[in-house]
Amino acid sequence: MRGFDFAAPTTIQGALKAAKGKKYRFIAGGTNFLPDLRHMHDGLPQLVIDLSRVDALRGVSLAKGEVRMGALTTMTDFLENKIILREAPILAAMSAKFAGPIIRNRATVAGNLIDGGPAADSVPPLLALKAVVRLAGPGGKRAVPLDEFFTGYRRTVVKPGEIITEVAFPAPGKGHKWGYYKLARRNAMAITVVGAAAVLKLKGGACREAGISLGSVNPAPIRCYEAEKILEGKAVGLALAQKAAEACRAASAPIDDIRASAEYRKLMCEVLPRRLICQALGIPLDQG
């Protein structure tokens, strides 16, 4: 291996400066980079910049009704942080299915997003929570809604020299309903076949706001806007849940791979959202 240079800045400014004019790669936990490194004979970076010592990228807070998670928030933090457990237990439910405990100790939320994989497990719940990604770069700071963050298979809107500083979402509030399901071939250390997430905010008997999303069935995880529209403003029963689930199925475009066929995935894109919506709202499921 030709090797590469290494820098471990301690500030955001230092990290941005280090990347200037270099063929760089930012890393933090390393759980994507090191396994990839073995196959990276060509695209090797000149410089690896370790962000794990940038304290400004750490920490979870609740401010102005918004849960803000520093880029270095790990999957273990999703399982243990009190603010996350209280405000968005869907993230803890997802994290419990994310790889295994040792990977969760290192894998960061920003790393999971920047990797851009269709099966990135943290993305469907964050989409359903309507998260926003905050970036800092040579051109200043900007914020991108997560549903506009991915531009294709392993492609994101992140520009050269930019880093993710924070992932934030409006706290869905007390009494919100949620559901998450990871369909995979094992209980742990598995790549998701279909991931589905639902976050439902209620008012009176009606669904005030819905966030429904799917992972592993499109070039990048998607929000199912049609399904959300079907539920919003209505008192949801089985028929409406079914209609929303069909809209999810229509929004999916899965492929065949070693884990499952496209046909099976397509079916699950209806079954899982229906199940999640019904379970979240306490609607008895006659079938499925």
Added chain:
Amino acid sequence: MATATKKKKAAGSAKKAPARTSKRAAAYTPPKKFPISFRVNGSEVRAEAPAHTSLLYLLRDLGFTEVKNGCEAGDCGACTVLLDGVAVNACCVLGVQAEGREITTVKGIGTVENLHPIQKKFIELGAIQCGFCTPGMIVAAYELLEKKPRPSREEIKAGIAGNLCRCTGYVKIIDAIEAAAGEMASSKGRKS
């Protein structure tokens, strides 16, 4: 005349060709090495390694061969060590990232003369067959019991989900961790 000069030049460059190849070979520079100082099981360690060296290779090359190399992709858990008290796959950390950090391997958890209850129970209950997964498994179990001193069998299964064992079928490993938790709880009780 002009053509003659050109020919001369061409002949000259053809002669130089082998020299250029050797020049290219001489231009190879080995990857830059970085000084890394960190602590392993309480001892100060100073090392030097290229930036792409994983913590797994760095530790093994320094003689800490109790850290096992299984998959090098974060899948098997054989290389599990504690990094500042947190269980990590050493194959997924760059050696240079360990600068100033504290590493604990299975030998830092307990020694042959002074076994940790987890190690003792692994031996007593036959939770070790070929032994390759054992160092990582014990470090993972150690972190689990730090977080949850009395885990249920289901919680133990979830706690060692990142550590593969191809021999035991896991039942005896789960038995051993459960027994160790019991012993640690009762010895804590005696102390207080």
